[in-house]
Amino acid sequence: MTEATALNNYDDAAVGRITAFVEEQTGGTVVGLERLVRWRPSWFVDVKQGDAVRRLHLRGDRGGDVSIFPDLKREADVIDLLHRQGLPVPEILGYLPSPPCIVMEAIEGRRDFSTLDASTKSAVGRTYMQAVAAMHGLPVEPFLEAGLHRPQGAEAIALAGLDAYMPHYRRTKSRPEPLLEFVIRWLGRNLPRDRHRASFIQFDSGQYLVEKGAMTKLYDFEFSMIGDPLVDIATMGMRNSYEPLGAPLPELVRYYEEATGEPVDHEAVVFHVLQFSLLGTMQFTGTVGKPCPGDPHSVYLMFDLSLRRSILLALSHLSGVELPSLPDLEERSGDNAPLLAKLADTLATLPVTGEAAEGHKTQVAELIEWARRADDHGAAMVARNIADVSALLGRSFDRWDAAAQALETHIETAGPQEDATLIHLLATIEGRRLQLFGPTALGEAARNVVLPATR
Template sequence: MGLKQEKRVLDMLAAWGDGIDGSRPEVERILSAFAENIEWQLWVPGGPVIRGRDALRAEIERQMGYVTNNHCNTRNILSTDRLVMTERDDYCVNQGRPMPHSMVAVYELDEDGLICAWREYLDTADLARKKGVPLAEAAGPQPDVLEKSMQATESPAAAVMEQKLRAFVERLTGGRITGMERLPRWRPAWNLSVENDDGSTLGLHIRGERGGDVSPFPDLRREADILTLLGAHGVPVPKIHGYCEDPQAIVMDWVPGTRDLSGMDENGRRTLARQYVEAMAAMHQLPLAPFVEKGIAQPRGVEAIGLAGLTAYYPLYERNKTTPQPLIEFALGWLRRNVPVHRTRPSFVQYDSGQYLHQDGKVQALYDFEFAMIGDPLADLASARMRDNYEPLGECFADLYRYYCELTGEPAEPEVVRYHTLLFSTVSAMQFSATVTTPKPGDPHDTYIEFDIALRRVVVHALAEAMGVPLETRALDIAEKGPNAALLDMLEDAVNQLEIAGEFQRSRHRAVHKLVEYLGRADAMESELRRLEQEAAEQLLGRRFGRYEEIDAALETFVRQAGAEYDERLLRLFMTQIERRVLVYGGTAIGGSASHIDLPPIL
C-alpha cells in the first residue's frame, strides 16, 4: 500500500471542486501533483492523449469553459508504491446538464512521487444517453458524445498556445472565459465568450498569426494598428481590445453577422453592397499622415503609386522563389511597361477588399486588413471585382463602380481597373507560388493549391482583358482513371477509416480527401498535360527539351528577353496551359474555384 501516493491523488481530486455553485478547479494545485512529462488519456479506449503539463493546464482550463460544479467522489482506492487506482462516482454540470458518471482511473507515479500517467475508464454510452445523443454516436472519441469542446486540442503546441491566449484575455478583460471555440480555418482564429464581474458577457475574436512566409506584412501588430486608426476615423471595423505578444494575436470584438448574401432578396443585397461602397469611398478620403506615422509606407511618384502592391509583395516573392515562374514574370513585365502614370493621388486602401459582415440589413464591419497599404484607390475596386467571383458583392460590379464614381466625383477609368485587376491577381499568385512548388510541413496544402490554380487563371484572364485578346479553350480528351487508380482507392479507404474527433480535426480530414481527389486527376491526366505543354513550348522556342522540368527555366529566360511583339503569342501559350489544367482539375473540390473564374464587366 502507498499511503503517500494515495494522498497525492486524493488531494489532486479534491482540488477539482466540491460540486457547489461557484466552485472552480484550483488549476495550480491540480498541476502540482503531475510530472512535466504527464500523459493523460481522457478516456479508454480510443480517447485523445494530452501530453505535458502545459498541455494539461490548457485542457483543464478549456474544460472550465463549459463544465461547472465538478466533484470527484472516491468510493474505493488501492495502491502500490508506483500505482494508484480509484473507483469514483463523479459529478459535473455540462452546459446546464447534470452529468453524474462512474469511472475507474489509473495513476502511475514516478520516482519523485509525481503522477506521470493518467488513464480514465468510463462508459461513454452512458454519457451519450445523458447528453441526449444517439448511442450509435457514443463509440470512441466522437464529437457529440462528450461535447465538441471536450475534444483535445490538435497538438501539445496548440494546447499551450491556447492556454496562453486564455490567460492573456482574462488578464486583459478582468473577466472569466466561459467558452472558447477554435474556428476550422487554415489560420489560427477563435471566438470567445467572457463573463464580466457584473454578469454581462463580452464576445471576442482572436486573430492569430497566419504562419509560414506568405505575407508581405508579417507583423500582425501592423493590422491591429490599422484597425485602431480606422475605427478612430469612423470606418466600421472591429474594435481592438489588445495585442498578445506570445503568441502573436489580435484580440478584437466578435462582430455578429455573416458575409453570405444568399438568403437575401435583390433589394437587400443591393442596399448592403452600396453601404460597403460608401464605407470604402469614405476610407479612401482619410488623411494619410496617421497611417504614415504608424509605419505604413507612402509611395512617392506616379509609378510608385501604381506599383505599390508590387513593391510590397516582390521581396516576399523573390525571397521564396525556388523554381522558375514564366507566367508571373510575363505578367510583371507587362505591368511595368504599362503603369497608368496619370494617377497621382494615393489613398489608404484595404487592397484585399470586398470583405464585410452584415446583419439585419446593415454592414456591421469591414474586416481583414492584413494586406492594407497606401496606393491607388482603384486597386480596391479591382480586388473587390475579383472577389465577386466567389463572394458576390451584392450588386453587379459595373453599377457599384458607377456608384463609387458618384460618391467620389471621379470619372470612371475602366482601363485602370483592368490594370489593377491584373496587378492584384499577379501579386496574389506571387504570394503563394512557392507554397506549391516547395511545400512546408504544416501548411494548408489543399488551400494553397486551390489559390495557386485559381489565381493563375485570373492572371491569364486579366492579361487577355487588358491586352484585348479573346479567351479560348482547346479541346482535350479527359481520362477518368490513371495507372494508380487502385492504390488511390485504397488510400481513400484508409483515410475514411480514421477516427476523427472535433471540428478542427474534421476540417483537416476533409483537406486530405481533397488532396486524394486531386491526386487522382493528376494520376489520370498529368502526363498528357505535360506532353502537350512541352510540345507547345518547343514550337514557340524553336528547340527540343530532354526533360519537362527544363521548360519553365527556358520560358522564363525568353519572357525576360522578349519584346512586346511576343506578348500575344506568350499569352496564348499560358492561356492554353491554364485552360487545359482547369479542364482536368476544375471538377475537383480544390479546382472548383478556378473553374468559376469570370471577371465581371467594369462598365
C-alpha cells in the same frame, strides 16, 4: 471544399497566456472560449464584466511562409487607426506579442446575404461603398507613422502591391514561373500613367458583415497598404465571384462614384484585377511548388489554379489577345488508378472526431483526387507543353522544368513585339492545366472564375 485549419498550433499554455491577457485588458473574467476552424488560430471569447457578458474576437498569427506582412501588430495598429478615425471597424482592446494575438471587438453579422431582398441588398451596398469611399479619403499621414509605405508617382502607385509582394516572391520561389515573370514585365510596360493619388486601401477588400438587414463593420486588414484606391474595387469584384457581396458589382461601383464624386476608370480596375491575381499566385507559388509541412496544400492548389485563370482573363482583355481554344481531353485511366482508388477507399473508412479532423480528412481526399487526374493525363500534358516550348525556342528538352526555365529566361529579355506569341503560348500551357484539374473538387472555383463586370 472545406476551410483550412490553422497553421500555427497555439498550445494550452499559449491559450492560457492569451486568456490572462484578455482578463487584464478588460478587467473581466473569461467565461467562454470557442476555437474557430480557420486559416489562423482564432477564437470567440466571452468576458464577464460586472453583470454583463461581452463577446470579443481573438486573432492569432497564421504562421507558415505565405504572409507578405508577417507582423500581426501591423494589422492591429491599422485597425486601431481606422477605428479612431471613425471608420466602421472593430475596436482594438489590446495586442499580445507572445503568442501573437489581437484582442478586438467581435463583429455581429454574417457573410450570407442570400436571404435579403434586392432593396435591402442595395441599401447595404450603398452603406458599404460609402464606408469604402470614406476610407479612401482618409489622410495617409497617420498610416505612414504606423509604418506603411507611401508610393510616389503614377508608376509606384500603380505597382504598390507588386513592390510589396516582390521580396516574398523572390525569396520563396521554388520553380520556374514563366507566366508570372511575363506578367510582372507586362504590368510595368502597360500601367495607368494618369493616376497620381495614393490612398489607404484594404487591398483584399469586400470583407464586411450584415446583421438585421444593415451593414455592421469591415474586417480583415492583413494586406492593407497605400496605393491606387481602385485596387479595392478590383479585389472586391474578384471576391464577389465566390463570396457574393449582395448588390451587383456595377451597382456598388455606382454607389462608390456617388460617394466620391468621381468616375471609375474601368480599364484601370481590370489592370488591378490582373495585378492582384498575379500577386496572389506569387504569394503561394513557393509552397505550391515545394509544399511546406503543415501547409493546407489543397487550399493553395485551389488558389493557384483559380488565380492563374483570372490572370489569363484579365491579360486577354487588356492585351486584346484571345485565349486559345483547346481540344477536349480524351478520358483515360493512369497506371496508378487502382492504388489511388484504394487510397481514397481507405481514407473514407478512417474514423475521425471533431471539425478540424474532418477538415484534414477532406483535404487529403481532395489531394488524392488531384493526384488521380495527374496520373491520368499529366504525362501527356507535359509532353505537349515541352513540344510547344521547343518549337518556340528552337531546341528540344527532356524535362518540363528545363523547358520552363528556358522559357522564363527567354521572357526576361523578350520585347513587347513578342507579347502576342508569348501570351498565346502561356495561355495554352495554363489552359491545359485547367483542363487537367478543373474537373476536381479543388478545380471547381477555377472553372467559375470570370472577369468582374464593373458596368
